[in-house]
Amino acid sequence: MAKHWADFQYEIYLNGMTGAVPRLPTDLTRLEELAEHRLAPGPMGYVAGSAGDGSTARANRAALSRRRIVPRMLRDVGERELSVEVLGRSLPAPLALAPVGVLSIMHPDAELAAARAAAAQGVPYILSSASSTPMERVADAMGDAERWFQLYWGKDREVTRSFLDRAKAAGFSVLVVTLDTQLLAWRPRDLDQAYLPFLHGAGTANYFTDPAFRAGLERSVEEDPNAAVLRFLGLFGDPGKTWPDLAFLRAHWDGPIVLKGVLHPDDARQAADAGMDGVVVSNHGGRQVAGSVAAADALPRVADAVGDRLTVLFDSGVRTGDDVFKALALGARAVLVGRPYVYGLGLDGQAGVEHVIRCLLAEFDLTLALSGHRAPGTVSAADLVEEPG
Numbered sequence: 001m002a003k004h005w006a007d008f009q010y011e012i013y014l015n016g017m018t019g020a021v022p023r024l025p026t027d028l029t030r031l032e033e034l035a036e037h038r039l040a041p042g043p044m045g046y047v048a049g050s051a052g053d054g055s056t057a058r059a060n061r062a063a064l065s066r067r068r069i070v071p072r073m074l075r076d077v078g079e080r081e082l083s084v085e086v087l088g089r090s091l092p093a094p095l096a097l098a099p100v101g102v103l104s105i106m107h108p109d110a111e112l113a114a115a116r117a118a119a120a121q122g123v124p125y126i127l128s129s130a131s132s133t134p135m136e137r138v139a140d141a142m143g144d145a146e147r148w149f150q151l152y153w154g155k156d157r158e159v160t161r162s163f164l165d166r167a168k169a170a171g172f173s174v175l176v177v178t179l180d181t182q183l184l185a186w187r188p189r190d191l192d193q194a195y196l197p198f199l200h201g202a203g204t205a206n207y208f209t210d211p212a213f214r215a216g217l218e219r220s221v222e223e224d225p226n227a228a229v230l231r232f233l234g235l236f237g238d239p240g241k242t243w244p245d246l247a248f249l250r251a252h253w254d255g256p257i258v259l260k261g262v263l264h265p266d267d268a269r270q271a272a273d274a275g276m277d278g279v280v281v282s283n284h285g286g287r288q289v290a291g292s293v294a295a296a297d298a299l300p301r302v303a304d305a306v307g308d309r310l311t312v313l314f315d316s317g318v319r320t321g322d323d324v325f326k327a328l329a330l331g332a333r334a335v336l337v338g339r340p341y342v343y344g345l346g347l348d349g350q351a352g353v354e355h356v357i358r359c360l361l362a363e364f365d366l367t368l369a370l371s372g373h374r375a376p377g378t379v380s381a382a383d384l385v386e387e388p389g
């Protein structure tokens with residue numbers, strides 16, 4: 001019998017013969033509550049929190065939940081193959097770890113633990129620009145495993161150029177440019193605690209070790225860390241950017257470029273016109289525009305508009321294997337998962353991140369099979385019904 005991601009289910013049951021149970025819940029929607037009990041309020045609020053009254057984050061979940069799968073029977077699903085082609089590379093499953101900054105607030109091993117977990121499971125790791133670990137150290141920890149670099153496309157052209165050069169030299173293959181965070185949104189959970197990780201000692205070492213970033217400081221990061229934090233906050237975003245500015249990135253990055261945070265079909269068309277290779281349909285996990293469209297509601301419209309020209313990826317609200325299935329049915333080629341693996345990291349380090357990846361993909365594999373599919377490529381809108389909102 002071929003190895004399936006679903007075999008993790010038997011592994012858990014067999015471990016149970018010696019009385020062992022998993023260290024973390026296998027229903028990944030329960031991780032947040034567990035993390036609320038175990039982690040410090042500042043970091044926890046930063047990760048779990050979202051924009052405004054939290055309605056966008058809730059809408060993300062509701063939009064997935066409203067779609068229901070209609071399983072098909074007797075379709076020979078004994079042998080399955082979950083691999084997918086994404087941006088010219090073969091991934092073992094339609095999943096990547098989303099870029100999440102300053103992971104040192106969750107665990108001392110921070111991005112190194114997340115990257116090692118992704119590498120161990122063969123899933124791409126997307127490293128945030130705002131990583132608390134320099135990108136070269138993350139690359140070293142990953143061997144030749146698939147890694148992508150997320151860029152905050154900020155105000156300082158030399159820093160951008162330096163990041164692109166460093167990322168290329170460190171073997172990051174895909175550039176993910178985040179468009180929805182040119183300003184940090186109104187986030188009451190952080191504001192009420194006056195908590196911003198960088199102002200609480202969690203450095204963005206990826207910036208702070210960058211030669212172009214350091215060149216703009218009057219005194220060194222070590223002498224005046226607060227000035228470094230202020231410089232970071234002043235330049236990581238640039239609300240002045242417009243579509244023609246993408247030409248600079250296209251000219252300085254040879255590999256695939258994906259724009260993250262696209263929700264409108266016309267923006268997706270502009271991405272294609274600008275020579276981009278993909279988009280991530282995302283509202284940043286509800287952390288940016290309060291009251292924005294749920295990412296899963298935006299997905300089919302974007303996929304219809306550019307599905308034949310661009311690789312369409314999806315994130316915001318993915319928690320379970322059936323969410324992955326639904327995202328594919330709504331037009332995504334693959335999904336990114338954010339908070340669940342960050343809670344896994346905070347609760348159990350690298351092992352916690354691996355737990356999240358394995359649960360998500362085991363559950364996805366089982367959902368696929370039980371719904372009548374042998375591979376992600378045959379999942380379509382015909383597999384879903386939509387309940388009235």
Ligand SMILES: Cc1cc2nc3c(=O)[nH]c(=O)nc-3n(C[C@H](O)[C@H](O)[C@H](O)COP(=O)(O)O)c2cc1C
Pocket residue numbers: 046047048098099100101128129130150178260282283284285286287315316317318336337338339340
């Ligand atoms: C604590 C935290 C930090 C994040 N930092 C970044 C970042 O540095 N760059 C980025 O593009 N997105 C960042 N994101 C957004 C994620 O990449 C992703 O879009 C989002 O978490 C997906 O939603 P989910 O958490 O519901 O899965 C962050 C999200 C969280 C929760």
Ligand SMILES: O=C(O)C(=O)c1ccccc1
Pocket residue numbers: 100101102130181236284287
């Ligand atoms: O908090 C976030 O959502 C985010 O994207 C971010 C922004 C700046 C630095 C680190 C993370």
